[in-house]
Amino acid sequence: MLENKVRDVFADMVVLKNPERTEFFSNLSLPSYMRDWLVMKFSDDDGVIDYDSVLRYIRQYIPSREDFEQFKFEMVNGETVRFLARIRVNVDVKTGKTLFELPDFGGSRAGASGEVTNDVVARWKETLLKESENWGIVELIWGKDFSSRQGKGVIKLIEYSPFCPYTVDLEFYKEARRAFTIDEWIDVLISAADYNPNGYDSEQQKLCFLRRLLPFVEKRLNLMELAPKGTGKSYVYQKISKRGWLISGGTVSRASLIYDNQKKTGGLLTRFDFVGFDEIQSMTFDKPSQIQTALKDYMEFGEVQGFDAQVVADAGVIVLGNINASRFNVNENMMEEVSSVFSESASLDRFHGFIPGWEIPRMHQGLVANGWALNTEYFAEVLHLLRDDLTYTTIVDECLAVPAKPDKRDLTAIKRLCTAFVKLLYPNATCKEDIPADEFIKYCLEPAKEMRSVIKKQLCIIDPKEFNVPGKKDIPDIQYNYL
Template sequence: MNIFDFKIKEKFPNESVLKNPEIYGVFSGYNLPSFVKDWLIQRNSTLEGKIDKENLRLFLNKHIAQKNKKTIKGTLINDYVPIKVLARILIEPDIRSGVIKFSIPDLGIGHNEGVIPNYIAEKYPELKGGEIWGVVKLSYNPPDNGKTGFIEIVDYKSFKPYEVDLEYFKQKRREFEVSEWIDLLIRSMEYNPEGFESLQQKILFISRLLIFVEPNLNMFELAPKGTGKSYVFNNLSKYGWVISGGVISRAKLLYDISRKTPGLLTLYDFVAIDEVETIKFTDESELRGALKNYLESGTFSVANYKGESSAGLMVLGNIPLTQERKPVNNRYFVNLHKFFNDPALLDRFHGFIEGWKLPRMREDLILRGYALNVEYFSEILHELRTESQYRNVVQKLVDVPKDADTRDKNAIIKLSTAYLKLLFPHVESPEDIDKSDFKLYCLEQAIKMREIIKTQISYIDPEFSREVPEIRIRE
């Protein structure tokens, strides 16, 4: 361990975990996100960071049956013995039958094979819809009087190993320099900060976390393959959902009229559309209209249903580069689906991440050292979303021209607020932060991200100005 490892372990003794690729090899064959792996590593670790690999393997074999998923249903049917597993559960109420159904894809349990009894749903409200991680006890109900057999959840324990003390986290931030804190964030994203070439590259990398901490933030990132954009959104939080390929409809994103069920944007902190160039859209004009309203205000109307949500939308795509690793075309959206070549829709996205400026995954980017436990880290990011004082601080720190475009102003304020939450979570008033730090790490980054969106819109429609308001630090 180096000096920084010791500092992380000292300041976050119960919330940090040693990242060692050799140790994490025990999870080979298990489709587990990082927040689950870290929890399992920590519960099988000594204070000195040594791992009880044998005990960890026993837990995996007993409670995470992904390797033996073909035998799960057979065991339930033949042995009539309840099975307890830690798993990802997809829950969808069936309006027509009045039954709450579930599936566990990793165990081969389909949507029409799982039922959640009413008494369990009443006891655990999170089992009434959406995606959750938890420890469930499964039991089999055989066919009876012409009714088909089904698997039911007879007990449940939420997977939330941490009760987050946000004030504790804020106080600990005061004990780190800005550069150290940036490195801790990168480590907690499971990357080695020493593998990055510059401070600006590090800031660009942690910009992927903005949508984790700021509600109703909408962003684009285009990057070549191998820069880790999919990994961040798939592995760092159970509060997000990633759509990879397939078909996207208004029903899927916002509200399904036939099933009378809310869409993905109402269930999560953010929804990321990955490999967007491969996505197909149904009823494009209808979806685009509904999405414009949602991205603008966080509300939407479908038929007689009115909904609202604080979820942000992240659009991820690939972009062709020259040998110098610069975009082949200065019109970044030219290769995307025509759905996104609508200036009014793009104008509702707040910022753009130039992912081609980030390094491809290399050996020197693999973390070997201490970082915040991903499960703890994801809970902190989730809690920061509802902290309203940061926006007030930002508004007191800046001067906005009276003739500023409202969307531009809102975008820059939102992005600056998100950077403030990430980098300076201990700040409670304008006096708590050096104005030059706020300008460098928050405001200038936000303005640049918004400028890219405006420039790209102007290429599609020259009537749109590429200028952004000259928002300055208040004297």
């Protein structure tokens, strides 16, 4: 039985998942990594969880947003408060101060922000300043800031302890893959992402779902997915990993997304592994032509430009849109469903692949993870670490036979997608021979070509004069290199 093999191979890195506890933790609005840690902490060897202990722990250490007003009252009256929270830290170059905010309590707009003392920064700079955000125990006090004439009150972070329940041994994970067949491993990945592989009707549905995980393992992988409502695309990009950011609604500005010239700080693209745009048809952009130009440069070269700065970043750009059943056809114009920021041909050409979300079933109870599976936080951290491994690029290069003079963007897209598939499905591979040729073709090369070919078809439809011409309308005929 696959569950038993997962428990035997991964031991302490598995948790028991089922619909009941999924609903319980969903109601608490906790991220997956906090959820799985609590499950492990308060479960017995059979996976039975003590829900009362979980609730007591949460009440004591994980306050709700409404509790912060009480914390502020206690602090201004001389008390110190201490609790577990998600924290973001940045250095203000104008004042020279290191600032923090607690986004789950409303951040700076709600007064959940302040200064980090120099000794805390010095002790934890490798954690606080290198990651876009962290979880940890924070200790806060209130005091006067006498660097200004008014002597304004300010909250200070005087102690910090990172929430780090375990370390990830990437080599162990790679070696563990050898214990599973490709069919078993596909199911391991799906259950790790909080879904039940038994809820899918076919292998094709499973493989289509796994395409959503490709930006988790490969840098600057840009994808577009159009799907009906209710297929779970938002959950994958929002809840599985703290390394990604999903923008849902509202107005997107250049400062928040790319670079803030006033604060001289990079935007979301510089802080996360991927940035997703959810329900793109209803999203608005402040100065859209300016954002479009900046995004085209970023998606091509991986650099964000400020008035006086140039910052290298490696986040993927993910565009998600809802589409009705009458538009489920890659041979017709689907870009009418997408914001003009992304649907103009020069922008669309910079997307590496397309996910036909209508091939993924709507979320139903049978798709909720049910059984022993990899801890989602552990899994997400593994995927993050795989982004830096260059071995897989070399393997993919050896596997591909590329025709003369291929289109550069097509070739880049197919190679990058192939590399992501290899990282996801064959993390144990160290050379070409570690992946059977037929499996590489079926699970890596053909899906990559298919995903890029949809982008090419749409380009031919929306800009036929430029793309629907000999030599441009088809993707390169890349084959497996048997030599």
